[in-house]
Amino acid sequence: xxxxxxxxxxxxxxxxxxxxxxxxxxxxxxxxxxxxxxxxxxxxxxxxxxxxxxxxxxxxxxxxxxxxxxxxxxxxxxxxxxxxxxxxxxxxxxxxxxxxxxxxxxxxxxxxxxxxxxxxxxxxxxxxxxxxxxxxxxxxxxxxxxxxxxxxxxxxxxxxxxxxxxxxxxxxxxxxxxxxxxxxxxxxxxxxxxxxxxxxxxxxxxxxxxxxxxxxxxxxxxxxxxxxxxxxxxxxxxxxxxxxxxxxxxxxxxxxxxxxxxxxxxxxxxxxxxxxxxxxxxxxxxxxxxxxxxxxxxxxxxxxxxxxxxxxxxxxxxxxxxxxxxxxxxxxxxxxxxxxxxxxxxxxxxxxxxxxxxx
Amino acid sequence: xxxxxxxxxxxxxxxxxxxxxxxxxxxxxxxxxxxxxxxxxxxxxxxxxxxxxxxxxxxxxxxxxxxxxxxxxxxxxxxxxxxxxxxxxxxxxxxxxxxxxxxxxxxxxxxxxxxxxxxxxxxxxxxxxxxxxxxxxxxxxxxxxxxxxxxxxxxxxxxxxxxxxxxxxxxxxxxxxxxxxxxxxxxxxxxxxxxxxxxxxxxxxxxxxxxxxxxxxxxxxxxxxxxxxxxxxxxxxxxxxxxxxxxxxxxxxxxxxxxxxxxxxxxxxxxxx
Numbered sequence: 062x063x064x065x066x067x068x069x070x071x072x073x074x075x076x077x078x079x080x081x082x083x084x085x086x087x088x089x090x091x092x093x094x095x096x097x098x099x100x101x102x103x104x105x106x107x108x109x110x111x112x113x114x115x116x117x118x119x120x121x122x123x124x125x126x127x128x129x130x131x132x133x134x135x136x137x138x139x140x141x142x143x144x145x146x147x148x149x150x151x152x153x154x155x156x157x158x159x160x161x162x163x164x165x166x167x168x169x170x171x172x173x174x175x176x177x178x179x180x181x182x183x184x185x186x187x188x189x190x191x192x193x194x195x196x197x198x199x200x201x202x203x204x205x206x207x208x209x210x211x212x213x214x215x216x217x218x219x220x221x222x223x224x225x226x227x228x229x230x231x232x233x234x235x236x237x238x239x240x241x242x243x244x245x246x247x248x249x250x251x252x253x254x255x256x257x258x259x260x261x262x263x264x265x266x267x268x269x270x271x272x273x274x275x276x277x278x279x280x281x282x283x284x285x286x287x288x289x290x291x292x293x294x295x296x297x298x299x300x301x302x303x304x305x306x307x308x309x310x311x312x313x314x315x316x317x318x319x320x321x322x323x324x325x326x327x328x329x330x331x332x333x334x335x336x337x338x339x340x341x342x343x344x345x346x347x348x349x350x351x352x353x354x355x356x357x358x359x360x361x362x363x364x365x366x367x368x369x370x371x372x373x374x375x376x377x378x379x380x381x382x383x384x385x386x387x388x389x390x391x392x393x394x395x396x397x398x399x400x401x402x403x404x405x406x407x408x409x410x411x412x413x414x415x416x417x418x419x420x
Numbered sequence: 421x422x423x424x425x426x427x428x429x430x431x432x433x434x435x436x437x438x439x440x441x442x443x444x445x446x447x448x449x450x451x452x453x454x455x456x457x458x459x460x461x462x463x464x465x466x467x468x469x470x471x472x473x474x475x476x477x478x479x480x481x482x483x484x485x486x487x488x489x490x491x492x493x494x495x496x497x498x499x500x501x502x503x504x505x506x507x508x509x510x511x512x513x514x515x516x517x518x519x520x521x522x523x524x525x526x527x528x529x530x531x532x533x534x535x536x537x538x539x540x541x542x543x544x545x546x547x548x549x550x551x552x553x554x555x556x557x558x559x560x561x562x563x564x565x566x567x568x569x570x571x572x573x574x575x576x577x578x579x580x581x582x583x584x585x586x587x588x589x590x591x592x593x594x595x596x597x598x599x600x601x602x603x604x605x606x607x608x609x610x611x612x613x614x615x616x617x618x619x620x621x622x623x624x625x626x627x628x629x630x631x632x633x634x635x636x637x638x639x640x641x642x643x644x645x646x647x648x649x650x651x652x653x654x655x656x657x658x659x660x661x662x663x664x665x666x667x668x669x670x671x672x673x674x675x676x677x678x679x680x681x682x683x684x685x686x687x688x689x690x691x692x693x
Contacts, residue, residue, distance in 0.1 A: 135428060140468045140509060182676070184426045184661040297690070324665035327427055327658055331469035340468040340511075342428050347664070355666040357655045358473070358495020363629055367656060367669075368691050376690075377668075385671035 068242075071249050072257035074235035084251050089160035089197055092127070123320030123398065124164045125171050128179075128192055129346065137332060137341035160197040166221040167212045167396040169200055171320030174386075174394055178323050197244045198226040201236075202269070206276045209399025211412050214285060215383075217397050219272045232261050232268065283412035287419055289393065293383040296418040297376070305414050306375035308407025313348030315401035315409075321382070321394045324349055349381075350374055379414060426661055429466045429511025432487070436506055441570045444537055445502055446478065446490045449510060454484040458519030459545040460652070460680045464660050465489060466511030470500035474657040476541035476679075477515070481548050487512070490540035490572065516660035517679050520545055520624060520650065529558040529616045533635050535607050535627025536565050539572045541652055542626050546580060553584050560616060563591040564607025564631075568600045607631060608638040618643045624680065626652035633693040636683055646684035653692075654679050 073081060085091050164172075176193070179186040203210070203219035212219060220230065227245040229236040237257050240246040285292070296302075316322045326347040332339050347354055354374070356366045368374045386394035395411065402410040436448035447465075457463075459481050466472040473495075479488035493502045504510070522530075522545070530549060534542045542561075549559050561580065565571045571591060581587045590610050592603040603609070607627070614621075623644060625635050632651050639649055656667040657675040667674035670689035672681065686692050 135425060138428075140431075178663055182662050186426065186663065187424060323663065325659070325663070326666075327472060327664065329466065329468060329471060338468065340466075342425075344427060347666075349665065355656055355658075358498060359655060360494055360628060373690055380670075381668070385668070389671045 069240040069246050069249055070256065071238045071240075071254035072232075072235055072261060073229070073238050073252070073254055077235070077252070077254075080252055081248070084248055085160050085162065085197075085199070088157065088248075090157050091160045091162055093162050123171055123318075123400065124161045124168045124198060125175055125320040127159065127161060127196065128172070128175060128189055129323065129325075133188065134330070134341055134343045137330075137339040140331070140338040140340045158195045158197065159192075160199060160226075162199040164198055164200040165203055165398075166200065166219060167210075167217055167398040168320060169198070169221060169223070169225055170212075170217055170396040171398070172198075172225065174321045174392070174396075175323060177390065197242070197248075198224070199229065199245075200224050200227070201229045202231060202272070204231055204268075204272055206272075206279045207399060208279060209402040209410070210276060210397065211280055211283065211399060212397035213273060213276050214280065214283070214412065214415075215289060215393040215395050215397040218269075219276055220269045230265060230268075232257075232264055234261070237262065237265065280412065283416050285415055285419060289383040289395075289415050290387045292415055292419045293379050297380065297384075299418065301418055301420075302372050302376050305409070305417060306372055308409060309350065309371060309375055310406060311351050311371065312406060313350050314404040314406070315378070316348035316350060317346070318400040318404050320398060320400070321396060322346075322348075324354070349378055379411070383415075426513075427659065429464070429472070429513050431509045432512045434504060434506055434508045434510050435486075437504070440490060440572050443493045443570070444490060444540075444572060445493075446488050446540075447501070447504075447510070448479075449487045449489070449512065451485055451487055451512075455487055455515075456484060457481055457515035457544075459522070459548040460520035460541065461515035461517045462541075462654065462657065462660075462675075462679055463487070463489065463512050463514035463516070464657070465491075465501075466513070467497060467501050467504065468509075468511070471497040472511070472513075472658070473497050474516075474654065474660070474675075474679075476544070476652070476654055478540040478543045479547070480551070481544055482551055490537065490543070492537040514660055516657065516675050518677065520548075520680055522548065525622045526555045527557060529621045530556050530560070531614070531616060531621050531623040532559070532561045533607065533611070533623060533625045533627070533639075534561070534563045535631035535635070536570065537572065538625075538627030538631070538652065539563055540626075541654060542624065543573060543576075545624060550580060550584065550587065553587055557586060557620065558616060559584075559587045560614070561587070561589045562607060562610040563589070564594065564605075564610065564627075565591070566594045568593050568597045568602075606634070608634050611635065611638045611642060614642060622648050622650070624650045624652075626654065626680075629655075629693045646687055647682060649683040650680045651683055651686075652678075652680050 179189040224239050224241040226242045227248055228239040240249050324347045325344050328343050330341045330343055368377055382395040383393055432449040432451055435450045438446040440446055457477055462474050462476045464472050465475050475489045477487050478490040491498050532542050577589050581589050592605050592610055596604045623639055636649055653674050658664045658666045660675045662673045662676035669686050
């Protein structure tokens with residue numbers, strides 16, 4: 062398992078935030094997720110490096126992007142002379158491990174879904190596993206919601222007590238710091254933090270309540286009377302979908318930015334020829350919205366893919382996130398981060414889709 | 421250090437290519453280490469430069485050093501595969517999936533319905549069933565192909581039924597040809613008035629999607645329930661381990677939960693066929 066229950070709680074005054082930063086940067090390659098969602102956390106506001114983002118200008122990347130990089134190419138192996146052993150990984154990097162800082166509760170929820178996909182089956186993804194285990198995740202409770210946030214509608218909250226490394230909860234004069242891993246605990250020890258005082262802890266419920274209320278107020282237009290599961294399951298064959306996907310141009314941006322989307326496509330690159338031929342297996346991320354997703358060979362009268370019509374592909378995305386995943390795991394495969402609504406060219410917003418379906 | 425990559429194929433030598441029909445060939449692979457699979461499980465076969473695609477072994481699950489898979493020429497990867505000569509190296513990942521749950525149906529009557537190249541996966545089921553035919557009250561095999569030339573494994577039919585009174589085989593072709601004296605008609609015509617005890621019957625069906633659809637409708641009309649029908653949904657899989665998302669039907673992933681699905685489990689979802 063990658064996580065364990067809280068091992069330690071301490072208090073970090075805002076004035077000592079630069080020390081945390083220094084300690085982190087001493088041990089890790091630190092990536093600071095941009096903190097536009099939390100005005101007030103000025104010390105964390107710093108632009109992330111421009112590389113590696115999938116759609117960098119458009120949204121705040123989720124931590125998921127680091128564990129499922131856009132494309133992975135495994136080392137090539139000789140094809141014509143297969144006596145040579147097949148290498149599965151490039152030599153390990155010797156530089157510092159990665160620390161992702163300023164992830165939000167929704168990002169953590171998304172990582173738990175990815176963990177479930179890549180780590181819980183009979184066969185785990187060893188590459189995902191290696192990266193997850195070596196990365197320190199520093200997460201922060203949300204204070205002010207972004208206009209597209211709706212984690213409370215899908216069973217989440219803008220705060221959490223279950224971090225994945227270090228979790229910071231903003232209080233009046235500093236952060237309450239939870240260490241959820243050995244690496245996180247080392248950070249706290251190194252900083253020699255003191256446990257929070259009682260009055261500091263006492264203000265946490267009120268702050269969290271305020272964050273929840275701010276989120277509810279921002280979503281007033283999308284008040285749902287039924288659960289997303291009930292709505293989507295009941296409207297599976299509804300005509301209402303017809304209007305909802307009308308603007309979709311199948312760009313696939315919603316899947317690209319979604320922190321819980323994990324579909325991928327495997328293909329090969331062949332280099333050289335004859336006895337020198339080498340084959341390289343590659344993986345690239347895929348979108349279930351596009352017409353060539355899961356395209357299959359077959360006789361002329363066979364369907365070219367399982368869902369030839371855009372209506373069913375569009376509905377399937379919602380079915381998967383709000384219905385099928387809920388049926389199998391009891392949780393939505395949507396964490397309410399709102400990134401898809403931010404990037405959609407047709408301004409399709411999942412909250413609006415759920416609202417229209419509910420009517 | 422990662423030593424096992426679930427996405428990278430094992431290399432296996434192609435030792436023989438049998439031409440079954442003008443469009444179908446059987447590829448015989450020599451496995452570098454004993455290969456164990458259950459009837460109905462599938463493999464991902466890689467032809468370097470042409471891609472990877474899911475196929476179901478058509479050889480007996482009791483044979484572990486050789487693996488046969490029967491492939492119809494129908495797309496860019498299978499076009500290239502049909503050109504490959506013995507001696508080449510192909511990549512294999514797997515086996516994946518659950519396989520046919522035949523243990524559940526011992527003592528029952530088994531109806532095997534194949535259409536076209538769909539007899540290939542069923543052949544490994546047939547081998548498994550025949551090796552323990554005494555465990556089943558009846559094994560009835562119904563097979564349909566487009567034309568007499570397209571009938572798969574023609575030399576085997578007699579050996580399947582020989583000295584096994586509880587096994588029968590019937591085939592039909594959609595369109596006859598000069599010299600063809602057998603039945604003409606779609607495979608669904610073999611399913612009306614079945615001489616099986618329907619409450620004790622379970623049907624395993626494999627073939628093109630349109631055939632699956634009409635066989636299912638016919639079997640339901642004949643009195644079988646959805647729980648008694650297993651369909652092979654064999655075209656969609658990619659990663660094989662429930663991660664890539666391509667083979668979903670409702671909450672199921674065919675590569676993990678199938679590829680042979682009980683019709684009762686999937687009938688409520690759109691785009692089953």
